[in-house]
Amino acid sequence: MAQVRTRFSPSPTGSLHLGGAHTALFNWLFARHHRGVFLLRIEDTDQERSEERFTTEILESLTWLGLDWDGDLVRQSQRLPLYHDYIERLLQAGAAYCCDCEPADLEARRQAALAQGKKPRYDGACREKGLERGPNTAVRFKTPPTGVTHWQDQIKGPIAFDNQELDDLVLLRADGVPTYNFAVVVDDLTMAVTHIIRGDDHIPNTPRQLLIYAALGATPPLFAHMPLMLGKDRAKLSKRHGALPILAYRERGFLPHTLINYLARLGWSHGDQEIFSLEELVRYFSLKHVGKAPGIFDEEKLLWLNGHYLKETPAPDLARALIPYLAPLGITDPDPAYLARVVTTLQARTKTLVEMADAARFYFLDPRPYDPQAASKFLTPENGPLLTEIAGRIQALPDLEEAGLTQMLHDLAASTNRKLVNVAQPLRVALTGKTISPGLTEIIPILGKAEVLKRISQALNFLKK
């Protein structure tokens, strides 16, 4: 087989969402698996709704996910002469014709048909008029009235449409801008795309595109329609399901590989395996194991995966990734070595980088003001002597080894006739301001003796009031 060439072709009318990233990923994986080429094309023929800021955001999203594309970015808006060239060919061949029907009329006829329960389709009014190109004429495709258009879908299997179900679609608008179905064919043809992997909401477009390839005398690429990603209510994923732009997941503290792993496993599988490195995904990916049924996006599982990768990522790497999330809390320029130690204590306890940053707060900032509930329960006058005693013992410790600290806490519990938890909690609140934190014997060595003693004395001050 010739070299595999796939493409991702978003339209810059909005942010890149999960669904788009899903298709982009499958195209990328397929191309990389076959050591082929992955192209990126911006479908900006809708001049009304396309915006440059969305193109920028889409590129940033793909880059963040690590989905790198080959060659230059292609923009449909810069290929107008090419489309006109192909329109001429179709017109010459008698496979297309000009149409001067009023858009408003067409819309009215469409609504009327729909209201009568009929399939809304263009009636071919201008088909035999022999109109010339003019300022108000669009160009339509002359769809064969009979016959069947079919293809072997690489995911769904054989699919067939009766040509009579298809109407004469507009190829070129009156303003000279091509429509989606036409531009896509010209682009995929000229970019030599071999496999079109896209959402199965494009299935109805496929016979139309196939017919255009045929009219052009070209061999069409292979088509693979992947199942759609649905929201909790089983409808196409959209904002109301909380489907956020890809970059919003970055803001919420997800690791890019979490998204990659999650998206890969939605609609595709490799036996029972859930966790995949990028290399494994590239190695194992195959259209053969892409399922046909739509999948529902499950944020719980995404969180679980992120928690998993938070545990797996080496602390120094994670520390670097955490820095941007610390800044909003007022923690800037943290010492890398210190931060890496901090991260080690938080990896198994948080599910996002945002949570981790929040949990890391006390390592850098004054634990005061204390959590009111925690303080009223544990920073009580009767715990004063206990805290004083703890301070004394820590002061006396030659070093802050975990084993020694554990021993000290147990000894103290025994000698003061308390349960260990009743020794630990007051100290925890004194050091962190909260009742929930990493283990005390992990925290103390990181904060260091001086800081620990300072925080205990601050707590003693507090409870005297």
Add this chain to the structure above:
RNA sequence: GUCCCCAUCGUCUAGCCUGGUCCAGGACACCGGCCUUUCACGCCGGCAACACCGGUUCAAAUCCGGUUGGGGACGCCA
């Protein structure tokens, strides 16, 4: 409405092509328990599905047909 696609635990899925090894396996979530200085992690255990009806066959989650259900598409949007 018409056309098209789809159908295994609540969710993601394995198995289906090449029927028997499946009274259906894994994961998330959930529920117990263990561990434990808090919270997590981890470990152990549990709950839970082949949409329905027919057919083919010695045998069907697996093949065929229909029904039902869900989704998608019907633009001078992509």
